[in-house]
Amino acid sequence: MSFPWAKQYEPANDFTKFLDEKLPLPRFVYNAVGAGYPVPRNLNYFWNFGVLAGFCLVLQIITGVVLAMHYAADATVAFDKVEHIMRDVNYGWLMRYAHANGASFFFMVIYLHIFRGFFYSSYKAPREMIWLLGVTIFLLMMATAFMGYVLPWGQMSFWGAKVITGLFGAIPLVGEPLQIWLLGGYAPDDAALNRFFSLHFLLPFVIAGVVILHIWALHIPGSSNPTGVEIKSESDTVPFHPYYTAKDGFGLGVFLILFSIVVFYLPTMLGHAENYIPANPLSTPALIVPEWYFYPFYAILRAFTIDVTIPFTGIVLIKAQLLGVIAMFASILIWFFLPWLDKSPVRSGHYRPLFRKFFYVFLLCMAILFVCGGAPAYEPYIMLSQIATAYYFLHFLVILPIVSSIEQPKELPFSITEAVLGKDDKSVLDKPAAAKA
Amino acid sequence: MIRIGALALGFFFFATVIFWSFIPGAYTHFFGEHPPKAAEKVFHLEPKDVSFSFDGPFGSWDAQQLQRGLKVYKETCAACHSLEQVSFRSLSEIGYTEAEVKAIAAEFTVPGVNPDTGEAEGRPGLPTDKFPSPYANDIAAAAANNNAIPPDLSLMPKARKGGAPYIYSLLTGYQDPPAELLQKYPEAKPGPGLNYNPYFKNLNIAMVAPLTVDGQVTYDDGTEATVDQMAKDVSAFLSWTAEPTMIERKRTGFWWIGFLIFATILAYLSKKQVWSSIKGKD
Numbered sequence: 001m002s003f004p005w006a007k008q009y010e011p012a013n014d015f016t017k018f019l020d021e022k023l024p025l026p027r028f029v030y031n032a033v034g035a036g037y038p039v040p041r042n043l044n045y046f047w048n049f050g051v052l053a054g055f056c057l058v059l060q061i062i063t064g065v066v067l068a069m070h071y072a073a074d075a076t077v078a079f080d081k082v083e084h085i086m087r088d089v090n091y092g093w094l095m096r097y098a099h100a101n102g103a104s105f106f107f108m109v110i111y112l113h114i115f116r117g118f119f120y121s122s123y124k125a126p127r128e129m130i131w132l133l134g135v136t137i138f139l140l141m142m143a144t145a146f147m148g149y150v151l152p153w154g155q156m157s158f159w160g161a162k163v164i165t166g167l168f169g170a171i172p173l174v175g176e177p178l179q180i181w182l183l184g185g186y187a188p189d190d191a192a193l194n195r196f197f198s199l200h201f202l203l204p205f206v207i208a209g210v211v212i213l214h215i216w217a218l219h220i221p222g223s224s225n226p227t228g229v230e231i232k233s234e235s236d237t238v239p240f241h242p243y244y245t246a247k248d249g250f251g252l253g254v255f256l257i258l259f260s261i262v263v264f265y266l267p268t269m270l271g272h273a274e275n276y277i278p279a280n281p282l283s284t285p286a287l288i289v290p291e292w293y294f295y296p297f298y299a300i301l302r303a304f305t306i307d308v309t310i311p312f313t314g315i316v317l318i319k320a321q322l323l324g325v326i327a328m329f330a331s332i333l334i335w336f337f338l339p340w341l342d343k344s345p346v347r348s349g350h351y352r353p354l355f356r357k358f359f360y361v362f363l364l365c366m367a368i369l370f371v372c373g374g375a376p377a378y379e380p381y382i383m384l385s386q387i388a389t390a391y392y393f394l395h396f397l398v399i400l401p402i403v404s405s406i407e408q409p410k411e412l413p414f415s416i417t418e419a420v421l422g423k424d425d426k427s428v429l430d431k432p433a434a435a436k437a
Numbered sequence: 438m439i440r441i442g443a444l445a446l447g448f449f450f451f452a453t454v455i456f457w458s459f460i461p462g463a464y465t466h467f468f469g470e471h472p473p474k475a476a477e478k479v480f481h482l483e484p485k486d487v488s489f490s491f492d493g494p495f496g497s498w499d500a501q502q503l504q505r506g507l508k509v510y511k512e513t514c515a516a517c518h519s520l521e522q523v524s525f526r527s528l529s530e531i532g533y534t535e536a537e538v539k540a541i542a543a544e545f546t547v548p549g550v551n552p553d554t555g556e557a558e559g560r561p562g563l564p565t566d567k568f569p570s571p572y573a574n575d576i577a578a579a580a581a582n583n584n585a586i587p588p589d590l591s592l593m594p595k596a597r598k599g600g601a602p603y604i605y606s607l608l609t610g611y612q613d614p615p616a617e618l619l620q621k622y623p624e625a626k627p628g629p630g631l632n633y634n635p636y637f638k639n640l641n642i643a644m645v646a647p648l649t650v651d652g653q654v655t656y657d658d659g660t661e662a663t664v665d666q667m668a669k670d671v672s673a674f675l676s677w678t679a680e681p682t683m684i685e686r687k688r689t690g691f692w693w694i695g696f697l698i699f700a701t702i703l704a705y706l707s708k709k710q711v712w713s714s715i716k717g718k719d
Contacts, residue, residue: 041715080521080522083522083591083592086680086682087522087527087681087682093680093682093685093686094686094689097686238715242711243711243712243715246704246707246708246710246711246712247708247712249704249707249708250701250704250705250707250708252704253697253700253701253704253705254701256697256701257694257697257698257701260690260693260694260697261690261694263690264686264687264689264690264691264693264694265494265687265690267686268595273595273596273597273598274596276592276595276596276679277588277592277596286638337443340440341440341443343440390451393446393447394447394451396443397443397444397446397447398443398444398447398448398451401440401443401444421717
């Protein structure tokens with residue numbers, strides 16, 4: 001969809017005219033991220049992270065394809081191959097550090113993108129499909145990142161793979177055969193490493209496909225904005241190009257500076273020292289933890305320590321481990337239901353005083369889960385992660401539905417233009433109350 | 438409907454937590470007595486504060502120091518530890534000529550094949566070879582070292598928390614176990630074949646102190662080979678083996694980030710310029 005005032009693409013010369021007739025690719029780009037896409041004029045810098053996430057995906061694919069040219073998914077040589085890339089391949093160290101830290105920065109960007117969505121309720125009608133596709137992308141990213149971390153075949157790679165695939169063993173009846181089938185053996189080895197490499201190469205392109213759907217779905221209703229008020233007239237919007245290409249260009253510069261500081265000066269800061277020790281099935285590391293971006297979900301997984309039993313009989317209904325696995329998957333799957341859990345007609349957290357308070361408590365809850373996920377499994381971290389896990393589900397399943405039905409939202413501005421300029425005289429739909437009087 | 442289901446599920450979670458909290462003993466592990474602190478928590482020390490020429494964003498290798506470190510490695514560490522990721526040819530990066538690299542490689546015997554009979558036999562190393570392991574395989578390594586396999590040293594500063602200062606502290610940290618430790622934690626007394634070193638994660642390390650007397654290695658450049666100096670030099674050398682591209686990385690980063698800052702300022706100015714046309718206008 002586009003707004004009636006959207007600029008139309010006009011081919012400038014014979015070649016673009018020819019192209020526009022046969023394959024209107026320039027028109028497509030023009031309407032997607034060019035002057036043909038009208039965007040709310042009041043987007044703040046939290047709206048930069050979509051473009052940044054797209055940049056990260058491209059960066060990961062380019063560096064990843066180069067790394068794959070020099071890598072071999074064979075348990076006997078994988079570790080040495082990575083060192084070969086670091087030492088002998090021209091700028092191999094740059095490719096590898098950019099790829100490894102690129103994954104971390106991709107997740108940082110994605111978390112900011114998702115939490116922007118939480119605060120401004122970007123998931124609400126008419127943008128549910130964008131949100132659903134976004135959560136799908138996040139799940140695919142988690143799978144891709146997990147399998148990528150296994151490829152260097154260091155200690156943390158091996159033991160991380162063992163712990164995570166062990167989760168499937170918790171499923172009743174089919175768990176153990178399923179785990180063996182997934183790994184191609186009883187423990188991670190050549191078979192697992194090869195299929196992880198294959199899938200790690202495939203999934204980014206699946207992600208790219210879903211990203212195209214995500215952007216397509218975005219262009220149906222158009223971008224949301226910090227007031228949460230829908231676009232009413234031309235003065236509410238600016239063309240994407242040059243206004244947001246310029247703003248995104250600046251945002252990309254700041255992002256690249258931060259990213260480069262880590263890649264060139266602190267490249268091992270976000271990793272684990274243990275992963276520079278070759279995988280050894282006979283030596284368990286003192287503390288097995290995933291990469292930092294999985295900490296909150298890892299904390300939820302480990303929060304369940306007591307089996308669910310029938311009281312006083314000792315009959316185990318659900319094992320603690322299985323409960324943890326279910327909770328961990330549920331903690332992300334629950335995001336799929338968000339558009340229907342939060343029924344407040346107001347989108348932006350700026351106009352929802354009660355919601356805003358709980359949003360900040362929720363951020364605190366995520367921070368606690370993050371700390372607990374990276375900590376060893378002893379007190380007080382177990383207790384803290386249990387409380388935070390309970391609150392996590394309480395937030396989505398109880399607090400959000402109740403808040404959205406009892407809350408008295410603040411008065412919304414008439415339009416985006418009024419929010420920016422304090423007046424809106426050119427609106428084509430309706431006049432603001434003040435102008436009518 | 439979804440909201441009703443959600444409420445029900447939410448209350449189920451809530452009820453489960455409440456129910457658990459009434460199970461006798463659910464909290465005793467939290468409020469109860471903590472297990473006494475283990476000896477390695479009390480006596481373990483963080484790496485010493487030591488600086489190297491390659492520290493910081495503008496650091497660089499000290500080629501003389503790396504060459505001294507190589508000598509310490511060859512004469513002391515190489516008896517038990519391999520350096521499998523490092524090829525002899527890369528020694529030209531720390532200031533050796535082609536002829537010197539050839540000579541160093543030839544000092545080592547690498548596994549090879551007799552060209553006439555095809556039987557396995559050792560041959561002198563070539564610049565294209567990597568530093569060989571002193572043992573034929575892990576079993577031989579374990580058998581010769583009281584079942585503790587000496588780890589490969591190629592990546593040591595990156596594979597241990599604390600980096601080069603940790604290596605230096607470990608090499609200079611051997612001492613007799615403190616009397617307090619023996620008194621309070623008799624079980625933490627180093628067992629047979631183990632040595633007390635507070636910088637090692639569990640205090641008891643299988644490796645005997647490798648650098649014990651000043652002058653153990655004779656430096657070619659006339660530097661006095663104190664234990665402290667040797668430990669520092671070999672830590673620097675291992676930092677180079679762990680990441681020979683470290684200085685190239687830092688130098689590249691300097692110019693690249695400088696360019697990025699310049700480009701970002703331009704991007705900011707153009708953003709301001711573009712947006713000024715609609716600021717305050719409808």
